[in-house]
Amino acid sequence: MSQSCLDCAQRSDRVFCDLEPSALQEFDGIKSFQTYPRGTVLFREGQTAHSVFLVCEGRVRLSVCSESGRRLTLRTASAGEVLGLSAALSGGRYEVTAEVVDAVRAAEIGRKELLQFLRGHREVCMQVVNLLSEDLHVAYDRVRAVGLTRARHSPSQSAPAR
Amino acid sequence: MLSPYGLDIVESCLTCKMRAERLFCDLPTAALQSFESIKYATAYPKGAVLFVEGQAPRGIFVLCKGRIKLSICASDGKTLILKIAEPGEVLGLSAAVSGKAYELTAETIDPCQVNFVKREDFLRFLKEHSDACFKVAEQLSEKYNVACHEVRSLGLSHSAAEKLAKLLIEWSSKNGESLKQEPRLKLALTHEEIAQMIGTSRETVTRLFADLKKRQILQTKGSTLVIRNKAALRSLATTG
Numbered sequence: 589m590s591q592s593c594l595d596c597a598q599r600s601d602r603v604f605c606d607l608e609p610s611a612l613q614e615f616d617g618i619k620s621f622q623t624y625p626r627g628t629v630l631f632r633e634g635q636t637a638h639s640v641f642l643v644c645e646g647r648v649r650l651s652v653c654s655e656s657g658r659r660l661t662l663r664t665a666s667a668g669e670v671l672g673l674s675a676a677l678s679g680g681r682y683e684v685t686a687e688v689v690d691a692v693r694a695a696e697i698g699r700k701e702l703l704q705f706l707r708g709h710r711e712v713c714m715q716v717v718n719l720l721s722e723d724l725h726v727a728y729d730r731v732r733a734v735g736l737t738r739a740r741h742s743p744s745q746s747a748p749a750r
Numbered sequence: 751m752l753s754p755y756g757l758d759i760v761e762s763c764l765t766c767k768m769r770a771e772r773l774f775c776d777l778p779t780a781a782l783q784s785f786e787s788i789k790y791a792t793a794y795p796k797g798a799v800l801f802v803e804g805q806a807p808r809g810i811f812v813l814c815k816g817r818i819k820l821s822i823c824a825s826d827g828k829t830l831i832l833k834i835a836e837p838g839e840v841l842g843l844s845a846a847v848s849g850k851a852y853e854l855t856a857e858t859i860d861p862c863q864v865n866f867v868k869r870e871d872f873l874r875f876l877k878e879h880s881d882a883c884f885k886v887a888e889q890l891s892e893k894y895n896v897a898c899h900e901v902r903s904l905g906l907s908h909s910a911a912e913k914l915a916k917l918l919i920e921w922s923s924k925n926g927e928s929l930k931q932e933p934r935l936k937l938a939l940t941h942e943e944i945a946q947m948i949g950t951s952r953e954t955v956t957r958l959f960a961d962l963k964k965r966q967i968l969q970t971k972g973s974t975l976v977i978r979n980k981a982a983l984r985s986l987a988t989t990g
Contacts, residue, residue, distance in 0.1 A: 656908075658906050674890065683894065683899070714876060717887050718848065720890035721844035727901065732822050734904045735830040736822065
């Protein structure tokens with residue numbers, strides 16, 4: 589896989605990546621590309637959001653954790669998704685923990701650079717809104733599944749945090 | 751303008767005095783003027799349903815006055831209240847943006863003023879005004895945060911007592927009350943509605959309140975709840 593977004597063959601299939609040439613060029617300049625082995629924690633719930641991760645290849649488990657260490661998987665994110673977006677935009681803390689399931693190739697973008705990039709490219713801002721809407725739909729589905737079917741299913745997804 | 755529900759309706763966003771305090775509404779003049787031309791100011795009585803879970807999205811609703819209950823429902827009728835929306839919130843956002851059905855049901859719990867914007871108008875507005883687009887992204891982020899919090903609370907709490915304690919601590923953290931020795935909060939919801947917020951029965955909530963009062967952790971004065979033993983409530987929130 590190419591380290592440059594400009595040569596990426598998958599770009600047109602992915603909501604966030606399908607950018608106008610000028611935006612793509614600028615985005616390519618602010619991201620740092622890296623490979624993360626299985627088990628790597630990209631970010632942890634409660635940490636101040638310092639950057640977002642655009643998953644280029646592989647899968648990442650998103651989970652929430654209780655004070656006692658029990659963990660509940662929200663979903664598994666795959667290629668094309670941007671992780672940590674809502675926390676980075678709101679300037680808050682990550683709501684979830686992101687842990688690499690398979691080896692992942694991802695582009696990391698610092699919060700400050702992302703915000704500057706979005707201010708300069710309003711069309712990308714709309715893409716971000718679309719991504720956040722999708723994330724929210726999935727989160728609401730999870731609320732429904734956990735909150736309204738709990739009487740029938742104990743939280744089998746829960747496991748002690750490692 | 752006075753509406754039939756006793757609301758002092760603010761017809762124009764341009765003259766709204768609350769604008770600066772509200773996340774979405776504090777827009778630059780050009781965006782605000784554009785928003786003004788596409789919104790419809792409407793008033794609803796208590797108990798009105800703005801939209802229902804599963805309905806195709808017609809548009810977004812900016813809550814100007816009053817409070818709105820946001821809930822999801824199971825096929826057997828079991829209801830879960832996700833949040834009580836307050837003025838300044840934009841409802842129906844993710845559905846309007848994605849074109850997917852509304853994920854929640856929105857029902858007024860007070861008489862409300864709401865500014866409605868049709869979906870097509872709103873999407874065009876967002877494309878033309880990047881400042882508004884940023885604010886929408888912030889609101890969606892906030893809603894995502896609430897949804898994750900809800901999943902955590904519902905999925906990982908051991909008991910109804912733990913969930914109720916967490917909810918009371920969260921409510922008391924507003925308006926700086928949590929800094930006080932004995933935080934106070936106005937109970938605006940019925941036991942039935944509190945039960946729907948923590949996914950339990952009305953009977954359990956009533957029993958838990960009685961138990962907390964008996965243990966001197968809580969005290970009620972009319973509709974005001976006084977947390978008399980913060981440490982005990984916190985301990986309950988972490989251990990159940």
